[in-house]
Amino acid sequence: MHVALFTDLHPDSLGGTQVSVATQRRALEQRGHQVTVFTAPLPKSVDPDPGVVELKPVPVLAPVMRRLGRHDDFMFVWPSKRNRAIIDEAFRNRGPIDLVHTHGDLGVAIAGVIAARRHGIPVVQTKHTRFDVYFEQATATPLPLAVLFAQMQKRHLPPDFNLLPAKEGAASRLAWRLMVAHAQAVDHEITPTRHFAESLARRGVSRPISAISNGVDDDIIDRATAIEVLGAADDEPLRLIWCGRLSSEKRVLAAVEAVAKVDHCTLDIYGDGHLEPAIRKFIESAGLSGRVRLRGRVDREQCLVAMRSSGALLFTSYDFDTQGLVLLEAAAMSLPTIYCDPALSETVPDGGGLLSANPTPDALAAAIRVLVEDRAKLRQMTDIVTTHRDTARQSLQTDKIIDIYHSLVDPVPA
Structure with a gap:
């Protein structure tokens, strides 16, 4: 038709x-x-x-x-x-x-x-x-x-x-x-x-x-999962990834503020938008340039490959997204998610995500800290997400x- x-x-x-x-x-x-x-x-x-x-x-x-x-x-x-x-x-x-x-x-x-x-x-x-x-x-x-x-x-x-x-x-x-x-x-x-x-x-x-x-496009999933990547060892900083439009409703600044409160973790931000200058300013003023990196806008396949070398997705949108395509992409890459909107639990595989107590940077930082300190839990979450990777x-x-x-x-x- x-x-x-x-x-x-x-x-x-x-x-x-x-x-x-x-x-x-x-x-x-x-x-x-x-x-x-x-x-x-x-x-x-x-x-x-x-x-x-x-x-x-x-x-x-x-x-x-x-x-x-x-x-x-x-x-x-x-x-x-x-x-x-x-x-x-x-x-x-x-x-x-x-x-x-x-x-x-x-x-x-x-x-x-x-x-x-x-x-x-x-x-x-x-x-x-x-x-x-x-x-x-x-x-x-x-x-x-x-x-x-x-x-x-x-x-x-x-x-x-x-x-x-x-x-x-x-x-x-x-x-x-x-x-x-x-x-x-x-x-x-x-x-x-x-x-x-x-x-x-x-x-x-x-x-x-x-x-x-x-x-998520089947061919992009297949190509991204076929590429060899090297994940972080347990004694290395937890690699977090954030993907999306750099805009107020996506609450990317909350992600940076949360990471600033937790030692032994890094954050790679993929995307562009009108908040980019404000984010750069915050990173510089907080002395985070060694731990928080703005990667810019990339195509979907590059983003998915970056997910594969990360430890968890940090998803900070609250009471806004109806689903969040990035959550599906993370699941397709066997990547656990730290998130703050309970409505999105419908999309995050049960046991494959960590829901913060509330959407504040402090609560997000507490959730990040759990996975920084307990890599066995992170591996368990990764295994659970892997069983759902084809559903998207x-x-x-x-x-x-x-x-x-x-x-x-x-x-x-x-």
Whole structure:
């Protein structure tokens, strides 16, 4: 079949959603399906991809939204008449399109829902982001951004949804209206975790919901695990690794502060983002340059190889990530995780992670100290994670997604 993926973030930018979309595309194509990706452009130029159709951003607002959203790769797209024409032309020239699958809740994803309804084909959505906490934790102006996207929702998504009440602020409530309205406008909803699916149902989503994990590219797993690496001996410092976007909601500074409180451990940070200057300043002022290293942005395979030579992943996001793709990558590399958000215990293999008492740097430091002082426990956790290392393979998740596609494209007669 021919699947159109609509994603708010360009697949070549940094982040779990982008990796998930690129990985799903590759897995579908490996099974003989055709995939066309509709997305926002990047601020910088990238190599052309014949399978990608870039929509047009709002010229004046795009750079402003990038600053307010504190996301260097985000380009603000409105489901405009101009973008409708781009989509319809692509559907004509590349069609027929059998199904639309949106990834996200913003302009490109909404344009995908509208296109599916306009062309009379089924539409599936995968939600990756809790926009209620994203607006509050990751942006400079939560309420104005929430109001702007609420206007997009009101103009372009059907009004027949019922948001169930909860105690929350105005920005959070508007974000939930957007998320519920979008979920109710599609034929099938996918979430990466059960707890996110349950949250959507509690807020009023009555469409079919399937919890299907994100996945890690099978070929990248195989290549990364085939490379010889040398781990640290028990008498050497514990090697910790942190991977992701260097932004406030990921709490990378909490990771550095925690490591600063514990002797006999090091931290390698992979990724880039607007907090990089602040992190460098803290490392220098705290005298940590010998123990905390900023490795910059690398490709996924390099990151996975680095995980294999590490002792544990330090994952500091709290009450933000719906799953955390890095957690799956760590499990695929037999790497235990130190984390602080109990909701993510659904993703961390039971016995293969260490949950801190709370999200503070002091509590994270206490968890790190446990593994610094007890390498036998670390080995036991590693052995447990190893038994789960194949569960995150994208091939397993794609089979479930294709089953949903077939149920919508080729429904069984009643």
